[in-house]
Amino acid sequence: MRENHTLILYADDPGDIADCAALMLKKCTESRIFVFNGEIGAGKTTLIKEICRQLGYSGEVVSPTFSIINVYPGQDKEMYHMDLYRLKDTEEALETGIEEYLDSGNYCFIEWPELVIRLLDNPYYSVTITIEDNLTRKIECETVLY
Numbered sequence: 001m002r003e004n005h006t007l008i009l010y011a012d013d014p015g016d017i018a019d020c021a022a023l024m025l026k027k028c029t030e031s032r033i034f035v036f037n038g039e040i041g042a043g044k045t046t047l048i049k050e051i052c053r054q055l056g057y058s059g060e061v062v063s064p065t066f067s068i069i070n071v072y073p074g075q076d077k078e079m080y081h082m083d084l085y086r087l088k089d090t091e092e093a094l095e096t097g098i099e100e101y102l103d104s105g106n107y108c109f110i111e112w113p114e115l116v117i118r119l120l121d122n123p124y125y126s127v128t129i130t131i132e133d134n135l136t137r138k139i140e141c142e143t144v145l146y
Contacts, residue, residue, distance in 0.1 A: 005143040012136050017043070020139055021050040024127075028141060031123040032106060035113035038129035043137050047129065048109045052079055055107065063111070068096050077106040085112040090119070120144075 007027055009020045028034070034051075036044040049061040056075035063083050064070040070081045080101045087093050093115045101108055102119060110116065123145045130138040 005145075007141040007143075009139040009141070010132070010136060011043075011139060014046075017047060017050045018054070021047060021054050024125075024139075024141055025051065025054055028125050028143070030143060030145070031125060033102060033108045033110070033120060033122065033124035034127055034141075035110045035117070035120070035124060036127045036129065037113070039131065042129040042131050044111050044127075044129055047127070047139065048081055048111070051107075051109065052081070055079060069098075069101065074107065078104075079107040079109065080104075081109045081111075083111045084115055087115055090115045093119075 007024065009023060011017050011020050036048065038044050045061070045063045052061050052072055052074075057072040057079060059072065061072065061081065062070065064081055065083045065085060068082065068084070068087070072079045072081065082098070082101070084093060098116060099119060102116075123143065126142045126144055128140045128142070130140070132138050
């Protein structure tokens with residue numbers, strides 16, 4: 001059985017992203033896997049940067065479009081930032097060793113997750129960012145439990 005709970009947040013200026021990230025980390029404690037959906041330019045990487053910062057990473061967070069997976073040291077564990085946009089199929093995702101990352105117990109932040117959704121048998125968070133207007137982003141963080 002699948003059960004869903006959704007946290008809805010709004011960021012009206014860049015400063016709100018920190019508050020949104022903090023609230024997500026406070027409320028989303030059932031899993032460390034977050035998948036991010038939204039059109040290009042919606043702010044997926046921006047939100048992931050802030051989440052990583054709040055988890056203790058002070059280095060540069062960049063979209064791993066070409067490297068596929070970036071690893072960042074956190075306060076207690078590593079964080080994995082994945083961008084699967086360039087992958088063609090699930091087999092290609094498996095070749096990156098993605099299952100080991102997903103099973104690690106560390107934070108996993110996945111942009112363009114469509115190819116790996118079927119691999120997520122544990123609870124995870126589906127984050128959808130919608131552009132409301134030039135400044136406002138709607139952030140829906142849905143808990144997906146099986």
